[in-house]
Amino acid sequence: MKKHFFFDMDGTLTRSRSEISDSMVAGLRDLLANGCDVVVVSGATKGQIIKQIGEVTKDVVVMAQNGNHTELSNGAHLWRNELTKAQKNKVFTIVRKMIDKANLVINDTSDIVEDRICQISYSLIGHNAPLESKEKSDPDKVIRKGLLESFEKEVAQLNELGVQARIGGTTCIDFTIWHKGDNVKRLVEHMGWNKEECVYIGDALFEGGNDNSVVGIVSTQEVVSPMECEILIRELIKYKDTSFR
């Protein structure tokens, strides 16, 4: 009996930094038409989410920057957890070391680090690098897992400053104050939803992934691609008589 559906965006609802497909929008609209809530939880900014999922943004709860900037579908602003200057400086120091250690070919060095106010995102080869290059650069997350392991001590220092580092998107390591799990929990409590009726669907539920923090907060369902996510939504709608009521 699931009524509240949380979706990751990149790798789940869409390909990296790409527009959502019409059929995926139709699936989300079917969920909404069945009286369900749809929540999009992404490392992206709200502006980027609008760019990728378009008009349907108005009908969903938006949890941008891993939920550190959350707004309801009616536009009501719920919270914004901004990184402090000291936290950002520490993140920039670690990211510089990670860039050196990764030693990858980068075409546009200005495209590697994005300060999104509530989140800093480090992309291995560039946030706006060609999609195919991005998808090929670290498909099994080995490079990013290796970086997090190599800089375990620095990441622990960041944790002491209240900042978390997680693998996100297709090429990113995201730095935020709260992770997705904290923010999902906060939203469920704020809305007064029964957590048994919530499900989170994402492609990075593995340890170190930016969806992993949701494990144990609400039930989770892993998908490996938007295609698999769409099949899952179709299944959910098909069995709505038993699943939704």
Ligand SMILES: [Mg+2]
């Ligand atoms: Mg993802």
